[in-house]
Amino acid sequence: MEGFFLGRQPILDRNQNLVAFELLFRQEEADEEININNDLSASANVIINAYCQLGIQNVLGKQRGFINADPGLVMSDIISLLPSKHVVLEIKETTTLTADFMQRCSELKQKGYQFALDNVVAMNEKVEQLLPLVSVVKVNVLEVEKNELSKLVAELNRWPVLLLALKVETREQESNCMKLGFQMFQGFYFAKPEVLSVKRADPGKLSLLKLLTLVMGDNDIEEIEKEFKHQPGLSYNLMRMVNSVASGLPQKINSIKHAIMIMGRKQLQRWVQLLLYTADQSNENMSNALMQTAAARGKLMELIATAERPHDKNHQERAFMVGILSLLNVLLSIEMQKIVDKLEIPDDMSQALLNREGRLGQELKLIEANEKGDVAVIQLILAELGFLSLSDLADIEIQAIGWANRISEVAN
Structure with missing residues (x-):
């Protein structure tokens, strides 16, 4: 197996129940030209190796797993090995949208796969094009000003999607996202909350x-x-x-x-x-x-x-x-x-x-x-x-x- 590592970040709901993990797969640096010319992304190979060798239950327990689904993975047959009940496929907002890619996503959605739109910081033509496909929108709250965030949430609420606050790092950010109605939360704040010295220990x-x-x-x-x-x-x-x-x-x-x-x-x-x-x-x-x-x-x-x-x-x-x-x-x-x-x-x-x-x-x-x-x-x-x-x-x-x-x- 090629060198890789797996990281997990918890995703919580409004009541701070653990509902999913984002699975972070990376591999050792490889030759750049090989990566460019390879239709199947390195991450696709890594994911499948990990799932086949190690078993999805070991990775996720009873939770869903959000995984990065770049075009190389989405367009390949290898995606059928990922169980639709256990994964949410994340499309990055920077993805180049071809007609074939959009058609493939529609087919996968009909087969029961769920999609999330990752790292959204503003509405644009590409985001609007992807919104009918996705069930979750991950908003990078670290990169959006407070007043702009409320406008963005209002625009996204016109669509039947769940909003996930991404990169929540402080209690203040979490509180603001709760008020704005985000349904899910992810960030270092939840994996390792800030220490409040004024709080008396239980x-x-x-x-x-x-x-x-x-x-x-x-x-x-x-x-x-x-x-x-x-x-x-x-x-x-x-x-x-x-x-x-x-x-x-x-x-x-x-x-x-x-x-x-x-x-x-x-x-x-x-x-x-x-x-x-x-x-x-x-x-x-x-x-x-x-x-x-x-x-x-x-x-x-x-x-x-x-x-x-x-x-x-x-x-x-x-x-x-x-x-x-x-x-x-x-x-x-x-x-x-x-x-x-x-x-x-x-x-x-x-x-x-x-x-x-x-x-x-x-x-x-x-x-x-x-x-x-x-x-x-x-x-x-x-x-x-x-x-x-x-x-x-x-x-x-x-x-x-x-x-x-x-x-x-x-x-x-």
Whole structure:
């Protein structure tokens, strides 16, 4: 398989339910002339390889996937391999519209494929030509002035399309787009919301953080059990989960202490880390989207560490923790320094989380660049690391995403 990577950006509805992912496929730089002369775009080959090799359910879980559908992909027979129920084909506003291309899109629409018009910043003749074909219009709100945005929305509302606010990066932008009636939202704000220092951390989360501190330290099981007893709901979930995964045992687990012993500290630690992302009842869906991102980060960090040091379980575990903890400051609205201090974590993990320094910090930077689709940074870091190719990264990312999807389903 040619070198490529896969990134996912969450797409949420007005209630912040996770409804889809944009799948960002890129490949290693190839000869420019080959790309120009090749009818099938490189992205088409990459997409099909990923889908055939790795399975769409691993990539998307239960969500739809928005994918870039340039003319090379749309005009090819290869598109029939993409299931119409699972994908939304994105046409860029800059696409050259030929009669054959428009006819092909109409045929695909009749076969049940949905189209989205990507990166719209103003009405023009090309946009009006494409609007009858598409069911979603993605408006780049970062590139449109506030007063112009309301005019653009009014014009688009004349058509039976859903409006998706693209590149939402701040709370103010999200609030304005909500008022204008956008139905869907995508942007770095939702994958990694801004930290509001004035917000008081949720007491339930602080209690979970205390529990995580006990589990990570050398505290006795009795101390951990005592903290569980202060949280009846958490104790119930622990017992239910351990009983469900330990069905082969001769007897049911009927005490918190027994459940902790059966689960083991490492698994208990992972469970508490993930629970932190689902503890916010006031904004549950945002937390679920964050949990998916954090879980995928943790697993991907672990798999990268495994590729680097296959026999160093301690290194792999620390890498997993860095990935999971890297979004806790956002979720808890607490500075990362305070979280690091409270958990008393090792120096290499602290430097990774606070400054993106050291080996773990470099690998975390790689994952963050991957989430943003920043090809240049990804390739630079991979070259510096020296043990991972772009296609290796894509392979293990699919594993991480599949794992995060399964975790999310269990949590819900």
